[in-house]
Amino acid sequence: MSEPFFELKGSLFPLSVIHSSDLTLAGLQTALEKKLSQAPGFFHQAAMVIQLAPEQQNIDFAGIKQLFTALKLVLVGVANASPEQKQQAQAAGLAVLRLGQDAKPTSSASTAAEKQNDSAAASVQQVPMHTKVVEQNIRSGQQIYAKGADLIVRGAVGAGAEVIADGHIHIYGTLRGKAIAGAAGDTGKRIFCHNLQAELVSIAGHYWLSDSLQGDFWNKAACIRMQDDSIVIGEL
Template sequence: MSAPQPLDVRARMLPIQRLRIDSLDETELSQRLDATVKQAPALFQRAPVALDLSPVIEHLSEPALTNALAQARQRGLIVFALAGPKADLLPWCDQFHLAWQDEQDKPAKARAHTPTLSTQVVTQPVRSGQQIYARDAHLIVMNQVSAGAEIIADGNIHVFGRLRGRALAGGQGWTNAEIVCQQMDADLVAIAGLYRVRDDLPEATGAARIYRLDDEIRVDCY
């Protein structure tokens, strides 16, 4: 009988949403979670979430963490990790079967310099439920992006059609990344960790250029 073969392991960079918890009060946490999800429902849809507990680490207890996890999951957040001081959080991670993230390890570290990137071209429509990630590359979509789809690139994103769904450029922190589309109708756009949702976007549905200026997402419509 041959020895069992190990499972195939494939590393993949994914955008991780990080929620900074600065109060463990049950009522306050509930209200702020509701406000957060209401502000950007598309941002947290089926996305992995890490709870950053750095501000409340001294007040953390089993009931408080149990409540925080339950409240987050009741709102559809997929909490997979705790973020904060390693020595303090590892016992809680073990107890609750969660991963750990360094408190300084942000999902997208700000980088203004131009990285060396290839270009990934997609000619077919990006349909609802699809996710395309152009790792270490710019992304060109020669078609439309449907509602419920997600496109991510470490570089720029160009869509030669209608952009619905979610578009996240500068996935590894390149702050000079841009999103350019022929028709703007997105639920969410993000550049290097900063995002704007539909309610905060211009109503115009023509061509648009989305870019980051300092700590603000700008949208120019044409």
């Protein structure tokens, strides 16, 4: 009789990182509920990490963990914790992670990672993308998913509607709802729209909510893309 198979491997997964100056239960609950109301479906059971600052002391990590569970969120752990914060977080059953400069690999490891990323990007580009075309407006409550394809919407995407594509998204009208491009993980995908009023835009797991979008290109034609691991908005 063969032995049961078991293998442990390292891997990377997108996690939402919370930055907040107020980590009291009341303050955190108010901030989270506000964000969840903007895009409830997108954040359902989302894995999250709280980034800490050294001056933040006496944090109720156990209470925060219960709050996340009550809001249908998954608190994986904390990042950049001081020794005291680390001990308290681990006592509450949370992982302690490192983000930013602390998590940079050595130069040799970095070179290997860059080669691996270049190879992965090349293999993604070699996969032919088909195109799904929608000849109408997308109304509130509707969801359109272009699996393994680009998505063209020859109309508007209403508030409460959601368009998702493994490829690029082109919207020939107003984008008021949610647009999620590169759903399969390709950060090279983009979102194009003729009028940006979105509730949420996301590329390969990176996202911005409407309050972050309301800048120079709000109510204008825009192109949304990734640059240096961050979403940027430019002219269409």
